[in-house]
Amino acid sequence: MEFCQLTIHESKKLLENKEISSLELTQSSLKRIEEVEEKIKAFVTVTKEEALAMAEKVDEKIKKGEDLGPLAGIPAAIKDNICTEGIKTTCSSKMLANFVPPYNATVIDKLLGQNSVIIGKANMDEFAMGSSTENSAFFATKNPWDLNCVPGGSSGGSAAAVAAGEVVFALGSDTGGSIRQPAAFCGVVGLKPTYGLVSRYGLIAYASSLDQIGPLTKDVTDCALVLNALAGYDPLDSTSVNMDYPDYTKYLVDDIKGLRIGLPKEYLGEGIDPQVEEKIKEAVKKLEELGAVVEECSLPHTEYAMPAYYIIAPAEASSNLARYDGVRYGYRTEWAEDVLSLFCRTRAEGFGREVKRRIMLGTYALSSGYYDAYYLKALKIRTLIKQDFDRAFEKYDCLLTPTAPGVAFELGSKADPLAMYKQDVCTIPVNLAGIPAISIPYGKVADKPVGVQFIGKAFGEGTLLRVAYTLEQNSAETRIKPEI
Amino acid sequence: MKITMKDVEHVALLARLELTDEEKQEQLEKLNQILDAMEVLNQVDTSHVEPLAHVLPINNVFREDELKESLPREKVLQNAPDHEEGMFKVPKIV
16 A cells, blocks of 8 residues: 555554565655655654654654554654744744754654654644635745635644654644544534643643644544543643543444434525535435434524634634744844834744735734623623533534535635634634534545534534544545545 | 724734734724624624633633652753743843
C-alpha cells in the first residue's frame, strides 16, 4: 500500500510485523511532502532532521522490544498555534514569524510520550481567525481535491496535509469550526472534543472559553486513537476536567440499533447548498437502514449563534492578543519613539487585516457603554443556545447536521468578512455550548467532499465515535480519496 | 451607522493599533456592516436569562503555593526583540 493512504492503525500493523521501520515511514512522509507540497502548501515549517532523528530513536526502542503505544513512529503534522519546544510556532502571523517556544504544549508532550514523529508545523489562518487559511500571513494552502479551492480553515494546513497523504494524522484547534470545516472540505475526519477534555496549555490562545485542540485523521479508528493520546486532566490548564477518561477505541462498535438521532431543522434549508442537503438526507437514510431512529427536531436559537460568536470570540481575542506588544517576544517595530508608539506600531505592522478587524470588534464590544449591549447580550444568547442543546439531548443520543453550508469554495471568492463568517453557521453553536462534534466525509458534490457532523452531549465523544464508525464501516461514501 | 470615525480612532487607541487613513476607512465600513448583522440579537428577549461566560462548572481553581523551578532566564529572554543584562529592554519611559 502507498504511504500516502496509510492510516495509523495500518501503519502500526506494518511496524509491528516489521514490514516497515519508523525511519521508512518518516522518509515516505518526507518524500510525499517533496512531491506534492509545491502544490498544496500545507506546511509553514518541515522539521526534516528532527523527524528523522526521532524516527531512528523509535526504531531502536522497537528493536529493544519496548511497548511504545499506538502512535509510536507515526508521522504527524501540528497546527502552527500549538507550542513546540525549539521548533518555530508562528500562528501564521508576522507577529510570531520567529517565535521559538521555550516549552511544549501538553498535547505535544503527550504525542512525544507516545513516540509519535512530528514532521512539521501546519499552515493556518493567522491566529486561527478565518475559515479558508487564506488569512495566513505567509501563503494560502490549497485543497488537495481542487487546487483552485481553499482547504477550509483555520486548520487548513492540517486538513490538507492529511488529505494529501503528507502525514498520517494532524492536530488542529477548533474555536468556531476550525477543525471540522476544513476536515469536511478536505474529506477527512475531524473531531472537536468537549471543552475541558484536552489541555489547552501551550495552545496559543484565540478565544479561551471556546478553543479546543483535536485530531484530524483519515478514518474514525484513527480519530479514537489520537483522542486517547490527547484527552486527560492537566493541572497546567485550569479549565481541564479531572475525571476518569475512557479508552475511546472501545466505542468503535459497528452497531447503532435503536440509537436516537435528532435532525435539527434549522441546519437545513435556507443558506445550505441543496446538493449538500441531499447528501445529508442520504446519510439519514443509511443511518435508518442501520437501525438508528432519526427524527426532525428544533434548536430554535440557532440563527443567533453566529452573531453571538462574532462578539464573544473577538472580545476574548482582543484581550488575549493584548500580549503582543513587542517587548517579551514576537515582532517589534523599528520605528518606536516611546512605549506607546512601540505598542501601536508593533501591532500595526505585526497583525494582518482580519486579526486587526477582530481586535477592533472585540475591543469595541467590551468598551465602556457598549459592554451590556453587545458582550453581555451575546453571553445571554449563549445560555439560550446551550439550553437548546440540553433540551435536545433529553430526547436524542446525538444530532446530525451538515458540517458546512457548502463544499470547498474558490480561493479569493469570499472577500467580504460576513460571507466568510457564514461558513461557520453549522459549527459555531457547538463551541458556544462547549459540547463535542465530529465531521466525517459523506460523498461528493461537484467532485468535492461533503462533511456530515454528529453533535454529542458534553463528554459524549464515545457516542459520536460509535455512530461515525458505524456509518464509515457501512458506506463507501465515507471513504473517499483525492488524486493529486 | 452604528460607529463613527471618532469611535474607530478611540477603539484603535484602546486596542493599541496604529491605523492608516485607508485602514480606518475600511474598519469603519466593515465594522458597521458586521454590527448591523448583530442587530438580529435584539429580537431575542433576554431580560430573564443569565449570561454564560464559561460552559464548565469549574470556579476558582487554586494550587498549593509551593516553590517550583521556573524557566531559566536565557530561555525566557531568547525570544525578546531586545534585552540587556538579563532584562527586557524598551524605549525610555520617563
